Amino acid sequence: MQDQPTDESLVPDETRALVGTLVAEPVRAEITAKESQRYAQAVGDLDPVYFDIDAARAAGHPTLVAPPTFVTHAVVVGLPLDHIRTDGLFTGAMPMRLRVQRTMFGGEEWDFDAPVYVGDTITAETRLASIDEKAGSKGPFVRIVRETTFTNQHGDVVARSRQIGIAR
Amino acid sequence: MSPTQVHLEDVAVGAVLPRVVRNASRVQLFLYSAATWNPHRIHYDVDYARFEGHEDVLVHGPLQGAWLTQYVTSWAGPRARLLSVQWQNRASAFPERDLHFDGRVTAVDGDVVTLEITEADPDGRVLMPATATVRLPRRG
Numbered sequence: 001m002q003d004q005p006t007d008e009s010l011v012p013d014e015t016r017a018l019v020g021t022l023v024a025e026p027v028r029a030e031i032t033a034k035e036s037q038r039y040a041q042a043v044g045d046l047d048p049v050y051f052d053i054d055a056a057r058a059a060g061h062p063t064l065v066a067p068p069t070f071v072t073h074a075v076v077v078g079l080p081l082d083h084i085r086t087d088g089l090f091t092g093a094m095p096m097r098l099r100v101q102r103t104m105f106g107g108e109e110w111d112f113d114a115p116v117y118v119g120d121t122i123t124a125e126t127r128l129a130s131i132d133e134k135a136g137s138k139g140p141f142v143r144i145v146r147e148t149t150f151t152n153q154h155g156d157v158v159a160r161s162r163q164i165g166i167a168r
Numbered sequence: 169m170s171p172t173q174v175h176l177e178d179v180a181v182g183a184v185l186p187r188v189v190r191n192a193s194r195v196q197l198f199l200y201s202a203a204t205w206n207p208h209r210i211h212y213d214v215d216y217a218r219f220e221g222h223e224d225v226l227v228h229g230p231l232q233g234a235w236l237t238q239y240v241t242s243w244a245g246p247r248a249r250l251l252s253v254q255w256q257n258r259a260s261a262f263p264e265r266d267l268h269f270d271g272r273v274t275a276v277d278g279d280v281v282t283l284e285i286t287e288a289d290p291d292g293r294v295l296m297p298a299t300a301t302v303r304l305p306r307r308g
Contacts, residue, residue: 035203042196042203043231045238048171049246059246068237068250069230073204087220088209105229107256107296110237112249164256 010142010167011133015096018128023096023146026125027075033118036066039073064118071116071150071159075124096128098142098167106143106164114158121153129162141168173245175307176279185243185271185283190235192227192263200231227261232287232296239269239285240300247305251280255298266290271300279303 040050048055049065056064066074083091116122129147133140144165152158194212201211209216210226217225233255241250261267268288275282280303287296 038199039203042199043234043238044190044196045234045242047238047241047246055246067234068241068253069234072230076205078205084207087216088207088213090207105257107254108230108233109252109254111252115249 009133010099010140011131012097012099015098016131018096019131021128023126023128026123027077028121028123029075031066031071031074031116031118031120031122033064035074036064036070036118039070040067043067061115062117066116066118066120068112068116068159069110069161071122072124072148072161075122075150096131096144100142100167103144103165103167106166108164109162111160112158113160114152114156116150116152116158120158122158123151125149125151136168139168141166171242171246173247174243174304176276176281176304177307179273179276179281179304181273181276183273185239185273185285188239188242188269190267190269191265192231192261192267194225194263197225197227197231197263200228204228204230222260224262227263227267229257229296232257232261232267233298235267235269236285236287236296236298236300239271240283240302243271244302244304249303251301251303253298253300255296257296259293259295261287261289261295267295274299279306 037051045067049059050067053064079090085091126146126148129145132143134143146163148161149157150159197211210220211228212225214225236255237250237253271283271285273281274284280301283300285298285300286294288294
């Protein structure tokens, strides 16, 4: 169905049809000590298991640990400057079409299945998990959930994140 | 300084975690943008942030999420394992203002402890409510 003014839905059918599909190509990245530690310093989390291999081993780990949510930043793919929009975001950040003005960060849900270690190679796959139109006190809005699965070089799922976007 | 370890035997439903106060500088927000390769202008360009209707540059949602996970891991200690965390973005957080992190134990199931956590402004307005589960080691 085309985008008719009589169609009240904020979610075009073509977008609804994307539920369950990958929203981008899978991304693979190596977890490096330098990037992990820069991230930990920027957060202000100086947990010794991120910086001191003896502390990591004393806590039961084989090597340095990466901060829990760092894995989602480790797989960010950089783009050239001409792929950056006026608001600073990379183009193509939101490939699905919605009849909305703006999208906000609504929250996030994480499951940590196993620690992520420096030296791991992580593959991230992100799917559109759900897209639901809801009635809010300020009018209708759309709740978009993207689910990313992070898998290490041994084939073990180490973490899953569900990123919740609110669009209206 | 060796980090302290919380054991399963130390906690019970209703136990209150110590408050942590954070106050992000603009430099910290810039470094976090750089370390996460995030070029979004609302986090470092105050003119642009105001153009979008915000009163100042915004603290990144995932940075607040990282603080929430740190709130749990630093309380629980090195031999605990964080299993899950969920947070909701309810209101904006800004730099150079105190942010209060508070938590309490809401359930203990086997060796897994559930925490309810809030990030709030000094007036008690909750900016980010959260829950987390963490597996604690047994003593001895």
